[in-house]
Amino acid sequence: MSALEISKRGQWLPPSPIRKLVPLAEEAKKRGIDIYHLNIGQPDIETPPEFWQAIKNYSLKVLAYGNSQGMANYLDKLSGYYRKCGYDIRPDEIIVTTGGSEAIIFAMTVICQPKDEIIVFEPFYTNYNGFAIQAGVKLVPITTRAENGFHLPSEKTIEKAITKRTKGILYCNPNNPTGTIYTAEELQRLRRLVLKHNLFLLADEVYREFIYEGKYVSVMSLEGISDRVIMLDSISKRFSACGARIGNLVTKNRDLYRAALYLGQARLCPPTLEQVGAAAAYDLDGGYFEKMVGEYRRRRDIVYEGLMKIEGTVCINPGGAFYIMAKLPIDDAEKFASYLLTDFSYNGKTVMVAPGPGFYATPGKGRQECRIAYVLKTEDLQDAMDLLKRGVKAYNSR
Amino acid sequence: MSALEISKRGQWLPPSPIRKLVPLAEEAKKRGIDIYHLNIGQPDIETPPEFWQAIKNYSLKVLAYGNSQGMANYLDKLSGYYRKCGYDIRPDEIIVTTGGSEAIIFAMTVICQPKDEIIVFEPFYTNYNGFAIQAGVKLVPITTRAENGFHLPSEKTIEKAITKRTKGILYCNPNNPTGTIYTAEELQRLRRLVLKHNLFLLADEVYREFIYEGKYVSVMSLEGISDRVIMLDSISKRFSACGARIGNLVTKNRDLYRAALYLGQARLCPPTLEQVGAAAAYDLDGGYFEKMVGEYRRRRDIVYEGLMKIEGTVCINPGGAFYIMAKLPIDDAEKFASYLLTDFSYNGKTVMVAPGPGFYATPGKGRQECRIAYVLKTEDLQDAMDLLKRGVKAYNSR
Structure with missing residues (x-):
């Protein structure tokens, strides 16, 4: 034995x-x-007092299962927040997840079979490794360099890493761990590549508000690829609420939405109380x-x-x-x-x-x-x- | 294309x-x-008032990341609760998860490669299907029947379902959806099988307290298989706190504990506030x-x-x-x-x-x-x- x-x-x-x-x-x-x-x-x-207050005011006596895709009121709040950012995202294009972590695991799982590949730019957020192993996905790293501020390599260099098993490109902007903000031209490179090679584009935008100079270009503003964009988001940094474990993914691809929703149904729902807090936090003004x-x-x-x-x-x-x-x-x-x-x-x-x-x-x-x-x-x-x-x-x- | x-x-x-x-x-x-x-x-x-009160009394101003394995105080509470149940489980043999759901996903992931098999007794908790697909695991069902109260089939019948790819047997006791409580003899069958075929035994015991008659036998009381037992648990039903998303897994297998902990580190931590509430709920008397x-x-x-x-x-x-x-x-x-x-x-x-x-x-x-x-x-x-x-x-x- x-x-x-x-x-x-x-x-x-x-x-x-x-x-x-x-x-x-x-x-x-x-x-x-x-x-x-x-x-x-x-x-x-x-963490904003409004977040704490909303939780303290919660008055239902049974902490029941919520909707698998997130609470209706919170989805509305998210949609409104994105509208203010300039992105047209409906509540039914959003799935609330247990932290940004679960959003990434869901995205990897619904676009990849085990052994499929996702391209990432290293250095990258270290937990992508754990998520990929959990999902059975192979991360294919392309190295960026301190000497040029960790900006993206040329289209050709990225293209060399694409194989038959590549299903998507994952990037983080503004970047953890480098702090780099990618230029509009760099995002156009990614846009062209995912169109040419029929890939998904996974954008981790949890640091969207943390911009000190230069112009920030969201994946949501790239034209003609809305069916292949998966935007990954979280309140952890935005509202300094890392322990809340409230993130979300955004997709306009209905097949992808459905599959992510079914993953969400299996695990029942994201935490309720923190959605109540987060909904209040999104009412904060600029x-x-x-x-x-x-x-x-x-x-x-x-x-x-x-x-x-x-x-x-x-x-x-x-x-x-x-x-x-x-x-x-x-x-x-x-x-x-x-x-x-x-x-x-x-x-x-x-x-x-x-x-x-x-x-x-x-x-x-x-x-x-x-x-x-x-x-x-x-x-x-x-x-x-x-x-x-x-x-x-x-x-x-x- | x-x-x-x-x-x-x-x-x-x-x-x-x-x-x-x-x-x-x-x-x-x-x-x-x-x-x-x-x-x-x-x-x-x-949900017990003590749960709500503990959350309302939470006074830290930053909702920060917690420990990946769960808050120390909550792990102690869980260990104490198990001691009262008669099981000797140390805090460092427990990993707090986001609901019982995550405990099952972690368990499947750390014992199975994609395409490996886990035996289940159908009818079973329907979300096992979703977790298995997410983890790339094949569930091999063995049918139980209404006519005999959905009790387990013979050792021989179960044995027939075991293949080279079988890594474990998963059962739920008391059972969802049947309400069946398995007898001591049935559990001995499972014990012998996992020993003979070198399998893990995954026990979903979230309904442990819901016993109306007969004697309940926990997986923790089975002798000589502590290295192969994974106990899956949750506060959802125990404290009527389904929306809290607080579960946990228990293992005395250090390799398994470490792997589950690393999965836990990748997703950072389970929700903080609900652990505070759950810790208070475990103080309730019998x-x-x-x-x-x-x-x-x-x-x-x-x-x-x-x-x-x-x-x-x-x-x-x-x-x-x-x-x-x-x-x-x-x-x-x-x-x-x-x-x-x-x-x-x-x-x-x-x-x-x-x-x-x-x-x-x-x-x-x-x-x-x-x-x-x-x-x-x-x-x-x-x-x-x-x-x-x-x-x-x-x-x-x-």
């Missing part, structure tokens, strides 16, 4: 590269060291985002200036999201990130960053890079960037 | 057989007809369950007595959960269930049931059966059963 074994994909699943250093961080804290967490996209911004974006722009500037003080760093100031992927003058980002937690401190403090390799699918890539999430208040960020500079120096002289 | 198509599995996904009659129900309501919903396992019991079970026992008796008044019905009074799967004197349960909504009413009222075929994987099975969920108060149930009797008569004389 063979041994009892879990599945291959169960064995392949990677731990979160963002979370795997947590035990080292906990040990450092036990030694009394304060840590600035720049490793995870968990904003310190308060002032909310303006204030938030102003705050993040100041943070970005501090991080970028701090990075520029570290000699040898390669990094183009990114226009969006709240991350910077920086190529640092270090030999090994994994070792460096661990070192900061185990062997370095200054005035009883250190800093935690996410090592680059976790954001790549190609082995060996990103070894000098770290992702910095600027989710702390400006004084703390200033201090953290000073620590990072000292950390690089100490690491290289160890 | 071929047409833009969604994946095969996207096309295979079934709509929820429980939910697909909803449009007919909505039309009936528009015609002014009142409907007793016996079609869905949505209890009318109030009186809560006693009262609830008493109420459901009365309901079951009404439904069973009502069924026995319909001549030709085959059904053995089940000992648990809050469902009865009854074989009615009708030719086609799908047609019958539709008929009740479109062509039948009495005193301006009708009743909605879930047709049997949706709970079978074998085509043609369950055609005479309907699942009745006794989730309404006793007066309403009495009325609903009277309507059902009249409905059968009217349907057969149409």
Whole structure:
């Protein structure tokens, strides 16, 4: 009898590269060291009081199953929000999901059979890997480079990665982990490619509001491809409500909508209370985002200036999201990130960053890079960037 | 160029057989007809005030990501609850999931490669189908029969369904949709089979408290198979909190735990607020369950007595959960269930049931059966059963 074994994909699943250093961080804290967490996209911004109030006012006595596609009132709110963004999206073109995570899993599942392929641009949001393994999908990475701000490669280069099994191209804009905003011309490249090769275009736009300069072009504004666009969205960052687990997908392709709805029916419904909170948050006026974006722009500037003080760093100031992927003058980002937690401190403090390799699918890539999430208040960020500079120096002289 | 198509599995996904009659129900309501919903396992019991209060008292201002495996405090509560049940389960053997649904998807994914097989006993909880398609797993059904109370077939019969690709046996106890409680001897059959054929044993025990007579044997009490047991659980029914989306899986197999945790890390975390509510609910004393079970026992008796008044019905009074799967004197349960909504009413009222075929994987099975969920108060149930009797008569004389 063979041994009892879990599945291959169960064995392949990677731990979160963002979370795997947590035990080292906990040990450092036990030694009394304060840590600035720049490793995870968990904003310190308060979830809007309107969100909390709506939940506290919820008065039904039975927390019952909701609609599988989301609560009717919340779908209306989402449709209205998109209208304000300039996109014509009806409530019945939206499926509310348990976080943006489930939106991506649903999208992968309904466009791919096991072993089908989706093209991604690395570095990419590391959890795409886990979702792909869960869905049995092969992610085909195309590398982008710090030297040109992680912008997309040429149409030809992308085209080379397309095979008979390719079913879609997945991109994130503004980008996590690089902060890059893709230009209108870059999006036209993707548009032409999905038309020419009959692919779906999956756009992760959860950082839509986080734009510090330049013009943002949504996938929803690309013409003539509405049947092949899947837009992936979430309230986690928009309303600083990561623990709410409320995302959604958007599709005008009725077959795709139906299949995603059936996946949704199988898991019954997304959480109810957080939809109630999110519906209230979407009533906030534009002032909310303006204030938030102003705050993040100041943070970005501090991080970028701090990075520029570290000699040898390669990094183009990114226009969006709240991350910077920086190529640092270090030999090994994994070792460096661990070192900061185990062997370095200054005035009883250190800093935690996410090592680059976790954001790549190609082995060996990103070894000098770290992702910095600027989710702390400006004084703390200033201090953290000073620590990072000292950390690089100490690491290289160890 | 071929047409833009969604994946095969996207096309295979079934709509929820429980939910697909909803449009007919909505039309009936528009015609002014009142409907007793016996079609869905949505209890009318109030979610405990302690659950609501804990959420209303939540005072952190940022709804942040939680731990991927669940909040530490909630894991402790779950471990304590299991201890009270008599099972020795440590907090680090539990992963909190987004509903019992996600627990099942995680379990299937970490034990099966695409095309691997899991044995189920039909009729079964219909959403297992959707989860299996999502995970690329083939469910291999073994039919159980109304005539003997849907108890398990012999070891030999089950054994015949085992192939090289079989990775596990999944069962639900007390059973949805049949209400059957499996005997200690039946569980020993499963125990011997998973040992002999090196399989995992997946036990869906979300109705654990809903026991009206007979002795309940949990998978956790089976000896010598702790490395191959995956227990699937949820607060949805236990605390009448279906919309909370809080479930969990339990495993003492460390490889399996790790893989499930990595799946959990990819989707970041289950909802935070509902874990806070659930933690408070687990503080309720045994009186809560006693009262609830008493109420459901009365309901079951009404439904069973009502069924026995319909001549030709085959059904053995089940000992648990809050469902009865009854074989009615009708030719086609799908047609019958539709008929009740479109062509039948009495005193301006009708009743909605879930047709049997949706709970079978074998085509043609369950055609005479309907699942009745006794989730309404006793007066309403009495009325609903009277309507059902009249409905059968009217349907057969149409």
